[in-house]
Amino acid sequence: MAISTQGRYTRTAKVLHWLVLVLLVAQYAIGWTMPHIGRNTPVSTLISLHFSIGVVILGLIVVRLIWRIIHGEPEAEAGIPPWQVHSARVIHWLLYLLLLVVPLLGWVNASYRGMPIMLFGLVPVPQLVGVHAAGWGSTGDIHTLVAEFGILPLVGLHVAAALYHYFIRRDRVLQRMLPGV
Template sequence: MRTEPNLVYSAPARVLHWLTAGLLLIQFVLAWTMPDVHRDTKPVGLIAWHLGVGMAILLLVLVRCLWRSTHAVPPEPVTLPLALRALARYTHRALYALLIAVPLIGWANASSRGWPISLFASIPMPPLSPTGSPTGHALGDWHRNFAWVLLALVAMHVSAALFHHFILRDRTLIRMLPSSDKR
């Protein structure tokens, strides 16, 4: 089965999508397996990895936003009810917002702990809150809560893609798969 090339996402858009998905999967695994963060916790081991992957996600999503702002989204191959189209649009917007907000809030929380933040373990980033900031410390709870909301939206996004593929039997999922222009 071949999908019309003008209906698939561009190769860069697909790569950015799947890189984000892969980093997000790694990030959630790190979050579940790293030790709890307390007052005396040091940013080493899995926590250091969590901070680094969070910065990579933030950079990647900002690149995705730039790409998306300069490249049109391919037209939908199917006609969906207005309510489903609106739900998809708002879910995507919420995903982008949380993919930016969660790392930023985590960065501010880490800054309030005096933890150094770097991009790719080599480029130092400025603190987003002063060391000892009560607001920065409180953002740790927001970081965790928003991460749960992000996880729920990701689950909804994946479920919707599978619903399109297996129930509606349309090309929505195929448009984002690698080499989908050859299918």
């Protein structure tokens, strides 16, 4: 079943898409301004906010994925070369995958470091691995690496493609995801 027979995403898919974008912008801004996390770094407000927003992003991606699997995607725009349809699909699935893997790695790393995760200071989130559990020490480096050199270049390609469709091909691909269109 397609998300929409009129070739655009449903309101739910759009709200989730743009909400994740806003949260990701905040998440990178916080990630880059929070104190560097070392051996005995206390969980400051910014670090705690990074954990909380990251867990919320993870939850939203799970909801998005379930929505996507149940509803499928809208029919492709007429006249788009098949390679573009296929490469867009590959990038979308890679984004979904990395948006699951990156927060999970962060969560594992915070657990490994013994840093408590309190969702917005209110709800305790369980630790995923024991403190200094063998084998999990490099999760922090991988988390940062994939967040910066995996997600960001993919988003760059994704946004470039959206702008290419809007300004150069002048088709309605961007409008499929815009509110109210």
